[in-house]
Amino acid sequence: MRSNRFFISFLFCFLSVSLFSQVEEGRRITKELCAPKYFGRGYVKSGDSLAAVYLANEFQNKGIKPIKKSYFQPFSFDVNTFPGEMKLTLNGQELKTGIDYIVDHNSGGFHGELKFKSLTESEIFNLDSTRKIVQFIQKSIFNSVIIDVRNYQGDSLKNANSIANALTDFATVLVVTNEKFTFSVGSNPMGFPLIFVQGFAYQAAKKIEIQIDQKLKKKHIANNVVAMIPTENKKAEYLVFTAHYDHLGGMGNQTYFPGGNDNASGTSMLFALADYFKENPVPYHVVFIAFAGEEAGLIGSKYFVDHPLVDLKKIKFLLNLDIMGSGEEGITVVNATLFPTEFEKLISINEKENYLSQIKKRGPAANSDHYWFTEKGVPAFFFYTMGDNKHYHDVFDTYEELTFNKYNDIVKLIAAFAKTF
Ligand SMILES: [Zn+2]
Structure with missing residues (x-):
């Protein structure tokens, strides 16, 4: 009995370790999202809607279902585009x-x-x-x-x-x-x-x-992509992971902005985390939201908080991931000063496990999709990595420029942090 149990826990340990090799999954999805067919996941060549379909398929392939009937939450906005020459x-x-x-x-x-x-x-x-x-x-x-x-x-x-x-x-x-x-x-x-x-x-x-060639596209339709790993207790609260998948699209029909770090990397981490929480259940419904319209002014997340698919009051904690491709100089945590207890938890996990060289504290900022949730009183952090890669909103922010050096460690940190709830 005892040795048997020992064997099981040994096996479980082994499984957990192999599950922590998430960087390959991160690379695969990041690389795909940077491909020419998605054309910078914006407003030329239907890049953003093709990316939305791809993400929904990835959730489906992992057996992770939508919250309602569809993975998609559509909304619309005006956008200036350069679709031709x-x-x-x-x-x-x-x-x-x-x-x-x-x-x-x-x-x-x-x-x-x-x-x-x-x-x-x-x-x-x-x-x-x-x-x-x-x-x-x-x-x-x-x-x-x-x-x-x-x-x-x-x-x-x-x-x-x-x-x-x-x-x-x-x-x-x-x-x-x-x-x-x-x-x-x-x-x-x-x-x-x-x-x-x-x-x-x-x-x-x-x-x-x-x-x-320039065209103001009126009422462009974009889609948030939302999926959930439910827990048995229907009344349980929610742990929410978010990342925007849209980027800047194309400048003409030849040149596009791949948005590798910003934010194919963070989007891919939703899937790495989905793999983890599928194998390591928590007593919460775990929700994954890939937002559209972030670069156009946090439009997708604004739409979500105005038309929430889960009760915002029942969100235990939300973690927004944007720019996850490096980490050699650690991460910054936006909203750290608003939630000092949770921030202390991160610090103590990191001190024990030595995942990152630095976890930097920052106050609230309207610089990514966590913002509207914070405004609604939802407890939330926003993580972004720091490192040598300084490409930002330019054509050099490619998949090839990403090191993924701290990708596994960040997934481990998040997994350990989630366990404290
Ligand atoms: Zn971004």
Whole structure:
């Protein structure tokens, strides 16, 4: 009897250890979500809806069911898109989209040759000269301006950028910059294109041609993907794991933003955790929500808290995972100061097991999908990893750039943390 029991617990131990090799599952799903067919899980080539179907299939393959009849929770919003051509030719040379140049997320569209004027410093910063520029544009003397902000810093850089923004009501604006490119999702398009060109790719312009297809997509339909491992006690509370699967989509029909770290990595961790909780039941219903519309302004999570599929008051704890691909420098915990007891639990697990080099404390922040839950009084943390990978909202945030160095350790930390409830 005794030895038998020993054998069983030995076997169980072995199973748990093998279940903790979650990084391969994490890699598989992250890699898939970064594939060209999902086109940055955004608003070109139906990338986000293809990704939603893929995620629902993954839940189904694992035998994890939806809460209601469907895995999908649809909602809609307006979004500015670049679904077709995206081309910038400078002095006969085609620049590389996403690397040499990007458009602003709220950029308008335009096709043709630019009749441009390079603005001098006084034309940028002197209101009277700027007004004159607008008059020249209105007389069709030129249809675009070039603003070189490479020598500006701090407030003057800010001012130059906001003048560039304002001028897009009248003309195409090309900004020459040394700033790192950061793309986003817009819903409020400008009248004309706003284009940023990297200093290294710029040479004094003689001839510029652009082809920028832009379209404001009204009421784009996106889907949160929701699944649950129920526990026997129907009245039990919920443990909720969330991660947004949407990213920035495409910039034209050739270039897309893979969003490896942000947030294919966190989405994949939902499945690693699903595997764990299937084999290691807890006395809670364990809910997994892959949110859409995060990059467009936390829209999917807002929709969920306004149309909850579970009673928000019965959520014991929610953990949001965003940017899970590195971790060499540990993780940051948003909301740590709101829930000091839970944060202490994390610290003591980590001190005992030595999973991460650092667990950094941070206050509340509206920087990912936990935010709306916090606003509704749901106890929640948001984890993000820190490490060498600084690619963020650019074309370099690829699957290949992720180390997954701390992936298993983070899954173990979360599993141990969940056991404390
Ligand atoms: Zn994100």
